[in-house]
Amino acid sequence: MSAEPVGSRRILLALALMLVAFNLRPALSTVGPLLATIRDGTGLGAGGAAILTTLPVLCLGIACALAAPLIRRIGADLAVLAGTAILAAGLTLRGFGGLVPLFAGTALAAIGIGLDNVLLPALVKRDFAGSSGLMTGLYTMTLCLGAAAGAGASVPVEHALGGGWPSALAIWALPALVAGLFWIPFARRPSARSAPSAGRLLRNPLAWWVTGFMGLQSSLAYILFGWLPLLLQGRGLSPLDAGLFASLTTLVQAPGALITATLAARARDQRAWIVVIPGLTAAAFLVLAFGSESLRIPAACALGFGIGGCFGLGLTLIVLRAADAASAAGLSAMAQGIGYAGACLGPLAFGLAHEATGGWGIPGTLFVGITIAAILIGLAAGRDRKVSAAESEPRNPVAQPLSALQPSNPASGS
DSSP states (O other): OOOOOHHHHHHHHHHHHHHHHHTTSHHHHTHHHHHHHHHHHHOOOHHHHHHHHHHHHHHHHHHHHHHHHHHHHHOHHHHHHHHHHHHHHHHHHHTTOSHHHHHHHHHHHHHHHHHHHHHHHHHHHHHOGGGHHHHHHHHHHHHHHHHHHHHHHHHHHHHHHOSHHHHHHHTTHHHHHHHHHHHGGGOOOOSOOOOOOOTTGGGOHHHHHHHHHHHHHHHHHHHHHHHHHHHHHHTTOOHHHHHHHHHHHHHTHHHHHHHHHHHHHHSSOSHHHHHHHHHHHHHHHHHHHHSOGGGHHHHHHHHHHHHHHHHHHHHHHHHHHBSSHHHHHHHHHHHHHHHHHHHTHHHHHHHHHHHHHSSSHHHHHHHHHHHHHHHHHHHHHTSSOOBOOOOSOSOOGGGSOHHHHSOOOGGGTO
């Protein structure tokens, strides 16, 4: 038998990567539309709701710190499978109902998401180096589609299942299991078990600028995930309508991420994009939160395009600023680990500001302030330079192409 064509293998790998990416946001975006129902059913206060929306972001940062040891032990490809399995387990746990399973399942799901968050940019750099901008845009777009599906379907699924918010949250374990099954053929253990180190990157100013931008734009995204539906309900929308608007905002993130990541990767540097896209995000948020009802739909679309573009820019900076795949893994772990640890303060401060004032003026000012900080820091990260986490180790499983990680098949002649 002849060997499987490389092109076909790359297409299957790309599809598997997209399936994994699709599942990296429903665990987060499904909570916001159901937050009022959760609070009514459990007695969770506004402070507890702020913690619930902050907890997954904090766990994402913790998970990023676990990525390098996991790569060292089982390799990058098998680590993706492990992250997806942990995600499915956390989603299932939330279905038991009650505050303890809700918080524990959310934390567990976020840890699985955080592991895959770190690994996917490295795999793109490794296996799709010639089209990294397009692939970054595609998997970011798919990730945003998953977030939109979670935000839009939460309330209808709750009504359809009739089991309340626990079953509406737990049902998302099914697509995570499908993604894990589809990834199994690519989950091979490499012979070498070394992992990239972020030690050198911690001494590199450019790596810190990339980390700062990634953290600040993540803070904006998780503010919207956790609080946009409640903000819209405060403006008179029903929970269903607020969820649909949040879903529209999240859905438009997909083309925003794809277009921004693809075009920004082709530019000489990314500074112009870093000014325009976050600026659009702040302006659209202000219109949606405080503007005329007649502008609500275009503002929701512009906000989604902007926040998706910000995320695409963050991942594109990780891929473009890294000198090689090992550096991409190290920079991804640093930018998302430290970035998410800082980003968790955004939704927490936003929620506490709303609880203290009872309105959205101070929280809205905070959102705009974070956006301005992201632009200022992003201007330094957008310059065309490279960072390297190169170590003296001769081999690194993250840096090897997929074909080098898979054992030969005598029957196929490879």
